[in-house]
Amino acid sequence: MPREFDFEFDLLRELTEARGVPGYEDDVREVVRREFAESVDRVRSDAMGNVVGTIEGDSDYSVAVAAHMDEIGFMVRHVTDEGFVQVDPLGGFDARVLRAQRVTVHGDEDLTGVIGSVPPHTLTEEQQEKDDEVKDVFIDLGRDAETVAELVGVGDLVTLDQTTTRMGDRITGKALDDRICLFAILESARRIEDPNVTVHFAATVQEEVGLRGAQALGVDIDPDLAVALDVTVANDVPQVGDAADAVTELGEGTAVKLKDSSVITSPKVHSRLTEVAEAEGIDHQHEVLPAGGTDTAGFQNTAGAKPVGAISIPTRYLHTVTETADGGDVEATIDLLTAFLESETGDHDYTL
Structure with a gap:
């Protein structure tokens, strides 16, 4: 029988399904402001939407x-004369996973649509050999062209549809990247009382298109130390035969980042994160993530x-609607972040 989580699953589900x-x-920002209102001393936003x-x-x-x-x-980049919607990606998609997905087109009203997939037995040999690309995606809204033209226009947004649910002791759904870590910082903010140092919990924007929110935020708050939380690759699945390529494993705890393609974390910071984890x-x-960047680099x-550090939640099937994490790893992440912040005095020397 699945065990009880030591955190509020309903809030995690609300965040990931937003x-x-x-x-x-905007919808996520509203939840963050609501939760911060009960746990921090002050809340502010900036011109980009960081909270x-x-x-x-x-x-x-x-x-x-x-x-x-x-x-x-x-x-949305184009609506065809026949009423099909073409799109431009906001963030890195593997176009192979988009076939036969259900989406919401946020036009004058929210419209359910599907990304069509032509039956394989009707494909030509050339079509079968062609690689999937986002520019070739067509969204079918199930409405006539005139109705679609009235309701949808260039610049409207499209999101993938999926609910968040438990799968044993695992959690699966869309947008665990990075709402599951956003949830962790909200939970940590609730647990911390009377810290020795000032803590700025930041919910950032536009990470998926180049760490843009964190880069602006780093200037605005000018911290003495920065720690970012994000999901990381857990390729501990049969399709990846080499254990060295797994990066992390579900159920083995939170991950202390040493490097990714955007940053090498400060040795003294990741050493102290490790020491706190061991002590607690x-x-x-x-x-050690060979490809992929996080807000850590923005600061x-x-x-x-x-000095920068990073804590990661191991997650399978990243950038799909079936991203999957382990509940125990989420608990460990919240525990490590909270213990690290509560033990930070400002006296640790992180310089090299």
């Missing part, structure tokens, strides 16, 4: 903790030579 593509994170909830500490030393609100999606008996693993690129 819609919010890069630059249009920062601050808990004031006993010193001027400050730590930024970031997780992004946006999910991959699309923007928190299950953890180390992450180091724009806010100067800041």
